[in-house]
Amino acid sequence: MTAHDVLEVAEGWRRAGRKVALATVIETWGSAPRPVGSHLVVDDEGNFEGSVSGGCVEGAVVTEAIEAIAEKKPRILEFGVADETAWRVGLSCGGRIRIHVEPVE
């Protein structure tokens, strides 16, 4: 699914009354699986479309997105080998990524 489609999905879900957050890759180091600008849209029930890491950290991003929706505030996440939690969430490709998560109000 292209970035274009993800943004349309985000709009469609929000218009349908669902609570939605948009996650965007804002910075990458090393061999990050998805380029800067890649999007993932998440609703408050954990449904998602798109990709920010090709599957490595989507689970963690979805959890954070649900919290951001509840809090109604954007947050910035970082995953990578420099971070011990990286192994827990599985960004094993050796890269590092920073993700901006923002609720769509």
Added chain:
Amino acid sequence: MRLAILEALNAERLARRAAALATQLKGGEVRLVKASDVAADPLGEEIAARFRSGQSGIVETPAGDVFLTISVPPPRLVVIGAVHITQALAPMAAIAGFDVTIIDPRTAFATPERFPDATLVADWPEDVLKKRPFDAYTALAAVTHDPKIDDIPIIAALQAGSFYVGALGSRKTHAKRVDRLTAAGVSAEDIARIKAPIGLDIGGRSPAELAVSVLAQVVAALRKGEVAR
């Protein structure tokens, strides 16, 4: 981000216009910068450069880091002429990521058998253009050799600011074309934008080799030229 901003961004995408979201990473404030607003925007120069590269990314500003989500339309290649070169050019351009349309009113040329996987329109370019006009993110390759078919789309692409306008034909053929376009009121500056003879000079001989030279010239115009306007 407010839903209204997302809706406005998607409307620009649908209309095939470049747009950017500028997100203040501290605080999360978001604004939409349309292509028409770039000149007046404080980050205009940076955004204009990124419209050309298509790259999203962070810029440092006195007020802190700003993330620019860059949205540019997928490039389109319109080929006038369902000829031998086009049979090679269309699949090559599709592989390179272009949305390819072939237009030729001559139904003997424009057959699905000759172009099994392409968007093929067996109609006059001027009629097709009414429904789907050229824009800045369109490349035009006019390869019929027939002024009755080629000239109108060439003029339309120049007027639309299409990022690439190439026309097949020898220097002599092109000199005659220049005379016709000048008589039709096209400016010398616009005429100078036409790549003719079409394609990079790589010594190509076969239709497929010519297609490579045309595609390379189109990519160069997209990646190194002034696409955004």
